[in-house]
Amino acid sequence: MSNTYNxxxxxxxxxxxxxxxxxxGGVSRNTIYRRPHPFYVASxxxxxVTDIDANTRVDFANNMxxxxxxxxxxxxxxxxxxxxxxxxAYTLGSEVEVAFGELLVERNHNFEKIRFVNSGTEAVMxxxxxxxxxxxxPKIAKAEGAYHGTYxxxxxxxxxxxxxxxxxxKPNSVPVTAGTPENVKSDVIVFPYNDTExxxxxxxxxxxxxxxxxxxxxxxxxxxxxxxxxxxxAIYNWTRKHKVLLVFDEVVTYRVTYSGAQHLYxxxxxxxxxxxxxxxxxxxxxxxxxAKYMSVFDPTRKIIKQPHSGTFSANxxxxxxxxxxxxxxxxxxxxxxxxxxxxxKKQIGEAIKEADVPVIITGAGSMFRMHxxxxxxxxxxxxxQCPEERKLIVDFLDYLFLHEDIIMINTFACMxxxxxxxxxxxxxxxxxxxxxxxxKAEIHRFAK
Ligand SMILES: Cc1ncc(COP(=O)(O)O)c(C=O)c1O
Numbered sequence: 030m031s032n033t034y035n036x037x038x039x040x041x042x043x044x045x046x047x048x049x050x051x052x053x054g055g056v057s058r059n060t061i062y063r064r065p066h067p068f069y070v071a072s073x074x075x076x077x078v079t080d081i082d083a084n085t086r087v088d089f090a091n092n093m094x095x096x097x098x099x100x101x102x103x104x105x106x107x108x109x110x111x112x113x114x115x116x117x118a119y120t121l122g123s124e125v126e127v128a129f130g131e132l133l134v135e136r137n138h139n140f141e142k143i144r145f146v147n148s149g150t151e152a153v154m155x156x157x158x159x160x161x162x163x164x165x166x167p168k169i170a171k172a173e174g175a176y177h178g179t180y181x182x183x184x185x186x187x188x189x190x191x192x193x194x195x196x197x198x199k200p201n202s203v204p205v206t207a208g209t210p211e212n213v214k215s216d217v218i219v220f221p222y223n224d225t226e227x228x229x230x231x232x233x234x235x236x237x238x239x240x241x242x243x244x245x246x247x248x249x250x251x252x253x254x255x256x257x258x259x260x261x262x263a264i265y266n267w268t269r270k271h272k273v274l275l276v277f278d279e280v281v282t283y284r285v286t287y288s289g290a291q292h293l294y295x296x297x298x299x300x301x302x303x304x305x306x307x308x309x310x311x312x313x314x315x316x317x318x319x320a321k322y323m324s325v326f327d328p329t330r331k332i333i334k335q336p337h338s339g340t341f342s343a344n345x346x347x348x349x350x351x352x353x354x355x356x357x358x359x360x361x362x363x364x365x366x367x368x369x370x371x372x373x374k375k376q377i378g379e380a381i382k383e384a385d386v387p388v389i390i391t392g393a394g395s396m397f398r399m400h401x402x403x404x405x406x407x408x409x410x411x412x413x414q415c416p417e418e419r420k421l422i423v424d425f426l427d428y429l430f431l432h433e434d435i436i437m438i439n440t441f442a443c444m445x446x447x448x449x450x451x452x453x454x455x456x457x458x459x460x461x462x463x464x465x466x467x468x469k470a471e472i473h474r475f476a477k
Contacts, residue, residue, distance in 0.1 A: 034427070034428075034431035034432050036082075036084060036431045036432075037082035037083060037084055038066070038068070038082055039082060040069070040081040040082050041066060041067065041068045041069050041080060041081060041082055042066055044069050044081065045066035045067060045069075048067075055067070060093060060439075063427070063430070064423075068080045068081075068082070068084070069081045071083075073088070073100035073101060074099075074100050074101050075099045075100060075101075075446075075448040076088050076099050076100075076446060076448045076449050076453055077100075078100065078436065084434065085434065086430065086434040086435060086436050087434060087435055087436065087453050087456055087457070088100070088436045088446070089435065089436060089437050089438075089443035089444065089445065089449075089453075089457060090436045090437055090438045090443070090444060091444050091445070091446045092310075093305070093438065093444070094249075094281050094284070094305050094306070094396065094438070094444035095304075095305040095306060095308065095310065096306075096310050096446055097284060097306040097354060097358050097366075097446060097447060098309075098310075098354055098357060098358070098446055098447050098448060099446035099447065099448035099449075100310075102309075102310075102353075102354070102357070102448075104353050104357065105309050105310060105350050105353045105354055108349050108350065108352075108353045109309075109311075109346055109349055109350050111349075112125070112345050112346060112349040113346065115345075116345065117344065117345065117346050118340075118341055118344045118345070118346075119345070122343075123343070123345040123348065125345050125348040125349050125352060126145065126343040126345065126348045128348075128352060129145075129348045129351055129352040129355075130143045130145075132352060132355060132356070133303075133307065133315070133317065133355065134317070136287065136288050136355070137288040137289060137291075137292075137301075137317070138288075139288075139291060139297050139298060139301065139317075139318065139319075140301070140317035140318060141318070141319055141320040141323070142317065142318065142319075142320045142323040143315055143316070143317040143323075144315065144316050144317075144323065144326055144337065144342075144343075145313065145314070145315050145342050145343040145347070145348070146313075146314040146315065146316070146339055146342050147312045147313065147314055147339060147341050147342060147347075148178070148304060148312055148313070148314045149177075149178050149278075149280035149281075149302065149303075149304030149305060149314050150177075150178030150179050150180055150183075150314070151178075151314045151339070152178075152280065152302035152303060152304055152314030152315055152316050153177045153178045153180060153183050153243070153278055153280070153302045153314075154178070154180035154182075154183065155302075155314075155316050155335075155337060156241075156276050156300050156301075156302045156316045156318075157169055157180065157182055157183065157240070157241065157243065157276070158335055159300060159316065159322060159323070159325045159326065159335055160240040160241035160274045160276055160299075160300070160322070161240040161241075162325040162334040162335040163240075163274070163321075163322050163325050163334070164239075164240045164241075164272070164273070164274065166237075166238050166239055166240040166273075167216050167238055167240065168216045168217070168218060168235055168238040168239045168240060169182055169216065169217055169218070169239070169240055169241050169242075169243055170217070170218040170219075170220055170231070170232055170235065170239055170241070170242045170243065171183065171185065171186070171217060171218075171219060171220075171242075171243045171244075172219070172220060172221070172222040172243075172244065172245075172248065172251060172409070173186050173189060173194065173200045173219050173220065173221055173222065173251075173408070173409045173410070174186065174187065174189065174222070174248070174250055174251045174408075174409025174410075174412070174413075175187065175222070175243075175244075175245055175248045175250060175251055175278075175409075176245075176248070176249065176250040177243060177245065177278045177280075177302075178280070179205075181204075181206070181209055181210075181213045182213055182216065182217055183243070184204065184205045184206065184209075185202050185203065185204060185205075185209075185213065185214065185217040185219060186200065186201070186202060186203045186217070186219040187205050187250065188203070188205055189201070189203045189409075190413070191413070194410065197221055197224075197227065197410070198227055198230070199231065200219040200220065200221060201219070202214040202215065202217050202218075202219050203219075218231055218232070218235050218239070219231075220232070221408050221409070221410070222248065222251050222256070222260075222407075222408045222409060223256065223257045223260050223407045223408050224260070224408065225259065225260050225263045225264075228260070228263075228264065229263060229264075229267055232264070232267055232271075232273070233267075236271045236273065239271070239273045240273070240274060241273060241274040241275070241276045241299075242264055242268055242273060242274070242275050242276070243276050243277075243278060244256065244261070244264070244275070244276075244277055244278070244298075245277070245278040245279070245281070245282060246261070246277060246279070246282055246285075246289075246290035246291060246293065246294065247281075247282045247285060247290050247392075247393045247394075247396070249281050249396070249398070249440065249442065250409075250440065251408065251409045251412060252391055252398065252400065252406045252407075252408070252409070252411070252412035253391045253392050253393070253396060253397065253398035253440075253442060254391040254392075254393075254405060254406070254407070255290070255293065255393050256294075257407075258294060258295075261294050261296055262294075262295065262296060265296035265297075274299040274300065274322065275296070275298050275299055276298055276299060276300045276301070276302070276318075277289075277291055277298040277300075277301045277302070278301075278302045279291060279301050279302065279303055280302055280303060280304035280305055280314070281304075281305060281396070281444075282393070282394075282396075283303055283305070283306060283307065284305075284306050284358075284363075284366075284394055284395055284396070284444075285367075285393045285394030285395070285396070286363060286394065287359075287360050287363045289301065289303075290393060290394070293393075298318065299318055299319055299322050300316060300317065300318030300319065300322050300323070301316070301317050301318055302314065302315070302316055303315040303316075303317060306354065306355075306358065307351045307354070307355060308347050308350060308351050308354075309347070309349075309350030309351045309352070309353055309354030309355070310350055310354070311346055311347040311350045311351070312341075312347060313347050313351055357447070358447070362447050363394075365447065366394075366395040366445055366446075366447050366449075367394050367395055369395075369445065369449055369450070369451070369454060370392070370394065370395045370396070370397060370445050372451070372454055373397070373443070373445070373449075373454045373457060373458070374390050374392065374397055376454060376455070376458040377390060377399075377457070377458055377461055378390060379458075380458050380459075380461050380462035380465060381465060383462060384462055384465035384466045384469060385469070386465045386468075386469055386472045386473070386476075387401065387402060387403045387472065387473065387476035388400065388401060388402075388465065388472065388476075389402045389403070389404065389405045389406075391405055391406075392442075395444065395445040396442065396443065396444045396445070397442065397443055398440055398441060398442035398443075399441045399442070400412065400441070401414075401418060401421070401422070401472050401475045401476050402476055402477055403476055403477065404477075411477075415475075417475070418475040421468065421471050421472070421475060422439075422441050423439070424468070425441070425464055425468055426439060426441065428464050428467065428468075429460055429461075429464060433460035433463065433464070435456070435457060435460050443457070
């Protein structure tokens with residue numbers, strides 16, 4: 030249990046008491062909640078975060094994969110500080126938004142046009158609405174278990190369990206939020222990831238009403254394994270035949286190559302949602318893709334099919350930070366971070382062997398996730414953690430956080446930053462090895 034670890038927590042405990050008075054559950058984002066209370070940051074630099082009780086931890090979560098250069102990168106801070114003195118948001122455009130747009134469009138030949146928003150959720154939402162606006166059709170199709178942010182339609186079947194996921198031939202559309210309207214459920218077709226036959230059958234049955242198929246090429250929540258190429262090609266070909274848009278959520282996966290995980294495959298998405306790392310540590314989202322689909326946003330047209338704005342969209346602070354961050358994340362930086370991640374995976378693989386535990390590592394580029402399994406999962410139902418398994422993972426993560434001073438993502442995943450070196454990788458490996466040994470009996474109990 031978390032409170033058996035001897036960790037300094039007096040100030041965080043007291044601050045949480047205050048937080049509970051004004052915020053529901055004491056938090057503004059459930060992500061940061063941990064039992065019995067969250068910890069609060071005093072400062073962070075590079076790969077290290079120090080809380081207000083003076084505990085310093087190595088960060089392998091990097092604000093849920095958004096800080097590609099770790100905390101407080103000097104070049105980003107300097108550029109943002111300079112911009113702040115000239116204003117933080119205007120009811121006019123700014124040169125930096127154009128320059129950043131040019132940079133991202135040049136970087137990916139699948140992008141002809143781009144628009145900026147403030148979160149990954151907003152990017153996915155705007156992209157789905159654009160697909161509907163362009164095709165005039167209401168439905169979308171998405172993979173069971175995939176997380177695409179909190180837009181009603183994108184949220185369907187993100188969290189499903191054996192008692193409500195339904196028949197694999199026709200998975201149920203299960204809302205996350207109580208009170209979700211019925212039509213949201215019926216307008217989202219849920220298919221099993223990496224299952225060509227079943228997916229194509231489901232798409233075929235809805236082809237007249239489908240605006241788009243939404244896919245994440247390396248879905249974090251489904252299990253963080255790359256989508257199988259034959260499967261993706263089959264879906265791509267099907268969408269070409271039926272004039273249904275293929276849209277990618279690369280909010281997390283854009284880090285995987287210099288121009289996103291999409292370039293690992295011989296298909297071209299019609300539109301892509303971006304977020305996280307492209308904001309350089311500030312709130313961001315973007316929709317990019319073919320000019321013809323992006324034209325639904327165009328204010329110079331007689332009919333604007335999808336009027337699109339946003340008070341802080343393309344604000345110069347985010348644009349400045351994002352531009353510097355992405356300039357720094359050049360081909361060499363992408364190779365370097367992917368290489369150190371490979372080293373980390375190899376070392377952890379050796380620790381798994383040494384501890385003799387059934388743990389599988391999946392991932393791509395600079396991200397990886399661990400599963401208490403004998404065999405790598407291929408879809409959400411194989412990755413699904415029953416409540417007892419979930420409790421074990423939470424206990425393991427508590428051990429890492431409270432005893433080993435390691436911050437990981439709560440799915441048992443790491444998203445590296447360019448500031449991670451061999452020193453931090455060795456520390457992670459040693460901590461995991463101790464954890465594997467400590468929880469060995471329980472891991473064996475849950476491994477399938
Ligand atoms: C794949 C994916 N899409 C969309 C989102 C939503 O992004 P945001 O939290 O910026 O709204 C996330 C966030 O974790 C994500 O992982």
